[in-house]
Amino acid sequence: MRLSRSAKVILGVVTVLVFLFIYVPLLLVVVNSFNADRTFGWPPRGLTLEWWVRAFDSAGVRGALVSSLWVAAVSTIISLVLGTLLALALLRYKFFGRDVISLLVILPIALPGIVTGIALNNMFTTILGVSLSLWTVVIAHATFCMVTVFNNVIARLRRMSGGLEEASADLGAGVFTTFRLVTFPQLRSALLAGGLLAFALSFDEIIVTTFTIGAGDTTLPIWILQNLFRPNQAPVVNVVAVVLIVVSIVPIWLAQRLSEDSVGIGAARVKAKEG
Amino acid sequence: MAIPTQHPAPGAPRAASAVPRPKANTFSALLHRSPRLRLAGLITAPAGWLVLVYIAALAALLITAFWTVDTFTGKVSTVWTADNLVTVLTDPVYQRITLRTLWIAVAVTVIDLILALPMAFFIAKVASARWQKLLVVAVLMPLWASYLVKAYAWRNVLADGGLLEWLGAPIGLQSPGYGETAVILTLSYIWLPFMILPIYAGFDRVPDSLLEASGDLGAKPLTTVRLVMLPLLVPSIIAGTIFTFSLSLGDYITAQIVGGTTQMLGTVVYANVGAANNLPFAAAVSLVPIAIITLYLFIVRRTGALDSL
Numbered sequence: 001m002r003l004s005r006s007a008k009v010i011l012g013v014v015t016v017l018v019f020l021f022i023y024v025p026l027l028l029v030v031v032n033s034f035n036a037d038r039t040f041g042w043p044p045r046g047l048t049l050e051w052w053v054r055a056f057d058s059a060g061v062r063g064a065l066v067s068s069l070w071v072a073a074v075s076t077i078i079s080l081v082l083g084t085l086l087a088l089a090l091l092r093y094k095f096f097g098r099d100v101i102s103l104l105v106i107l108p109i110a111l112p113g114i115v116t117g118i119a120l121n122n123m124f125t126t127i128l129g130v131s132l133s134l135w136t137v138v139i140a141h142a143t144f145c146m147v148t149v150f151n152n153v154i155a156r157l158r159r160m161s162g163g164l165e166e167a168s169a170d171l172g173a174g175v176f177t178t179f180r181l182v183t184f185p186q187l188r189s190a191l192l193a194g195g196l197l198a199f200a201l202s203f204d205e206i207i208v209t210t211f212t213i214g215a216g217d218t219t220l221p222i223w224i225l226q227n228l229f230r231p232n233q234a235p236v237v238n239v240v241a242v243v244l245i246v247v248s249i250v251p252i253w254l255a256q257r258l259s260e261d262s263v264g265i266g267a268a269r270v271k272a273k274e275g
Numbered sequence: 276m277a278i279p280t281q282h283p284a285p286g287a288p289r290a291a292s293a294v295p296r297p298k299a300n301t302f303s304a305l306l307h308r309s310p311r312l313r314l315a316g317l318i319t320a321p322a323g324w325l326v327l328v329y330i331a332a333l334a335a336l337l338i339t340a341f342w343t344v345d346t347f348t349g350k351v352s353t354v355w356t357a358d359n360l361v362t363v364l365t366d367p368v369y370q371r372i373t374l375r376t377l378w379i380a381v382a383v384t385v386i387d388l389i390l391a392l393p394m395a396f397f398i399a400k401v402a403s404a405r406w407q408k409l410l411v412v413a414v415l416m417p418l419w420a421s422y423l424v425k426a427y428a429w430r431n432v433l434a435d436g437g438l439l440e441w442l443g444a445p446i447g448l449q450s451p452g453y454g455e456t457a458v459i460l461t462l463s464y465i466w467l468p469f470m471i472l473p474i475y476a477g478f479d480r481v482p483d484s485l486l487e488a489s490g491d492l493g494a495k496p497l498t499t500v501r502l503v504m505l506p507l508l509v510p511s512i513i514a515g516t517i518f519t520f521s522l523s524l525g526d527y528i529t530a531q532i533v534g535g536t537t538q539m540l541g542t543v544v545y546a547n548v549g550a551a552n553n554l555p556f557a558a559a560v561s562l563v564p565i566a567i568i569t570l571y572l573f574i575v576r577r578t579g580a581l582d583s584l
Contacts, residue, residue, distance in 0.1 A: 003401065003496055011397040015410075018394045022417050022467065025428035028438055032431060042441045082321040089317035093310070101318070104325045107333075111565065112525025114541050115336075116329075118561050122339050122554050123332035126351050143329055146321065174303030175313065204421035206528060211548060221423050228427065228532065238431075241424045252419040256412075 026245060033238040051235035061240060064223040071134055071219060072202040075141035079198045080191060082142070083149025091157045108144040116144065117211030124212065132214040140212040141205060145198035152194030153187060160186050193258040196251035204248045220244055340558040351554055359559035369543070373563055376539045379459055380523035386463040387470040387519045388512065395471050399478035400486075411475065418468035426532045429461040433533060453535035461533050462523050469518035477511025478504070513575045520571060524564040540564055 003011075028042075036046035055061050090102055108116055120140045124130045164186075168178040206221040213222060224240055227233040306313050340359055345352045363369050398410045417425075430453075432438045439450040451457055481504055489499040527541025534542075540563055547557035 007496065008401050011393055011401055014393045015397040018390050018467075019413065021390070021464070022414070024438070025425065025432050025464065026417060026420060028431055029424065029428045042436065042438045082324055085317045086321035089314055089321070093314045093317075095314060095318075101322055101325070104322075104330065107325075108329055112521060112568070114525040114527060114544055115333075115561055115565060118544055118548060118554075118557055119332040119336040120328070121548055122558060123328075123335050126339060126554055127335045139328060143324070146324075169307065174301065175306040176303050200419060204423065206421070206423045210528075210545070221421065224423055224427065225528075225531075228430070237427070241421075241427055244421045244424050248419055248421055249416055252416070256415075 029238055029241050029245070033235075033242045035235075035238075038235055051239050055236045055239035055243075058236060060218070060223060061220075061236065064218040064220045064240075065243075067134060067217060068203055068219040068221075071137050071141060072199045074138045075145050075202045076195050076198045078138070078142040079145035079149050080195050083146045083194065083198075084153050084187070084191065086146070087150050087153035087157055091154055092162070105147055105150055109147050113207035114211075116140070117208040120208065121211040132212060134214065134217050136212045136214070137209055137217075137219070140208045141202040144208070145202055148197040148201060149191070149194035152190045152197070156187055156190035189258045193255040196255040196258075200248045200251040200255075204244050336558050336561065339555050340562055342555045344553045344555055359556050360562070362556070363559050363563060369560070372538050372540060372543060375455070375537075376524060376541075376564075377567070379455065379462065379539065380520045382459045383462045383466060383523045384470075384516050384519045386459070387467050388516070390463075390467060391470040391474050391515065395475040395478050398471075399475050400483075411472075414468050414471050414475075418472075422465060423528060425465045426461055426529045429457070429464060430533050433457050433460075453533050455534070455537050457533040457535070458526075458530050458537055458539075461529050462526060463519075465529065466519040466522050469522070470515040473511045473514040473518075474508065477508045477514075480511075481507050517572065517575065521564075521568045524567060 031044065033051055034047045034049065035044040036048040036050075037044060086101075086105060090098060117140075120136070120143075121132075124132060124136050130136065164182050165178055168182045169175075173181065204221055206225065209219060209222060210225070213219065218226065220240055221244065224237055224244070227237050306316065339351070341355050341357060342351055342353050343356050343358065344350070398407055398414075402410060433450050433453065435450070437450060439448075443449060451460070485503060486499055489503045490496075494502065525541055527539060527545045530537050530539045530542050531545075540560060544557045544560050547553045547560065
């Protein structure tokens with residue numbers, strides 16, 4: 001099949017237009033965070049740093065930022081431990097129920113976020129009678145962040161041969177020494193990539209969070225949702241939105257450089273289900 | 276190495292074995308001897324977490340859908356009834372909301388398909404290898420930006436005096452304002468990369484030699500696309516539609532932000548968890564998208580699309 005020159009040009013133009021469609025709205029948020037006009041009429045009449053200063057001075061924003069960072073960090077640590085254990089177990093051992101468990105681990109991302117959200121909300125409030133807090137958010141986030149770590153670690157393990165570990169055991173290293181000195185160094189970049197993805201996923205998660213967060217707590221996405229409809233907060237909302245964009249894209253960029261497995265279509269699927 | 280259990284002291288090799296072994300009484304040695312114990316150590320925590328937190332929650336959700344709320348105390352009472360499900364399925368209000376949600380999901384899927392096909396084709400088959408890599412990254416990056424921020428970005432784009440009005444003014448186009456059209460536009464925007472990527476991967480897998488053979492045998496490009504490419508692409512296209520369709524079905528944030536008064540299944544679920552405080556009813560409503568998605572997955576399973584997810 002040989003495409004004519006004009007067909008190629010038309011396809012190219014369509015591609016450029018779709019890319020504009022993808023990027024312009026995000027750039028608009030970035031530009032508006034400097035827009036001097038508080039109603040964000042387009043085109044902007046002047047630029048200002050005032051909203052960034054205001055966001056920085058806002059105790060609400062700072063508190064939400066700290067909560068978001070804390071939730072993302074704790075969920076990442078939990079999911080790093082659980083995801084690695086699970087990947088080692090599923091790849092290195094054959095046992096009864098192995099297929100069921102490998103299906104279980106993708107379930108939190110196979111079902112829409114709203115289902116995960118309401119299921120956990122119902123579990124905490126109706127069944128267990130636990131009051132919602134940042135800890136319930138951590139439990140929810142760790143459940144789906146586990147998958148990103150699991151995916152990264154299992155992809156790395158598939159490419160590693162078990163020979164080095166056997167050699168280590170034959171040379172007299174115990175189980176833990178082998179893990180520390182042989183397995184872990186080979187997994188390190190996969191763990192870092194998986195951890196960064198988990199962090200990014202948790203940091204800007206909104207759907208499951210709205211169902212599992214306590215009444216008095218706010219993460220950055222929750223703060224945006226609460227202030228979205230207040231006209232006098234609009235400029236600061238823009239700034240917070242830009243922070244969310246940056247904090248979610250930079251780890252992804254880093255993760256991609258660290259490990260080819262992390263930002264492929266499989267990883268996109270994880271993101272797809274959790275927003 | 277200063278770990279005495281794993282390394283014999285220098286100068287004092289044990290005569291019994293040529294290879295130094297961990298001392299038999301350590302935990303590490305116990306693990307070494309018993310693969311089952313190693314497996315148990317690995318699997319207990321993650322499997323326990325998944326079952327106790329997630330599976331239990333899903334089971335409880337299913338059960339709660341058959342409970343009810345005491346109208347006086349506002350507490351969930353564990354009286355078994357199918358009333359919630361009956362209301363969801365038979366009340367015209369909820370039927371309308373279900374149909375509207377389905378319509379929005381289908382519209383979003385079709386729009387994304389129309390946008391993604393030419394673009395994925397260009398990236399996979401026209402662009403040079405170097406550009407191909409760059410363009411794929413350019414599709415992936417915004418995919419990771421927050422869903423909330425994207426919906427918010429469209430609130431700005433669609434606003435009175437916003438970008439869309441400014442762009443549309445010369446050709447007499449107006450912003451649709453906040454409503455159903457805005458929801459469809461915004462959801463199409465948010466899920467577009469999830470449609471582009473699997474279709475791109477599908478195009479990429481079609482060997483060039485096949486296309487050349489088709490051309491050599493006299494097929495015009497459009498005929499080749501229709502008779503050679505599309506049949507090979509069906510699983511990838513369906514994989515893309517699974518994303519756009521099922522993600523749109525479960526949405527409620529976008530509907531809140533740009534939907535005005537538009538009600539979707541997700542907004543009903545959210546309203547019943549929060550303000551209305553009727554968890555059993557919310558659970559019943561949430562079973563509707565689960566059922567639709569399961570049905571859809573069941574239908575498309577034969578095409579092999581699930582393997583290309």
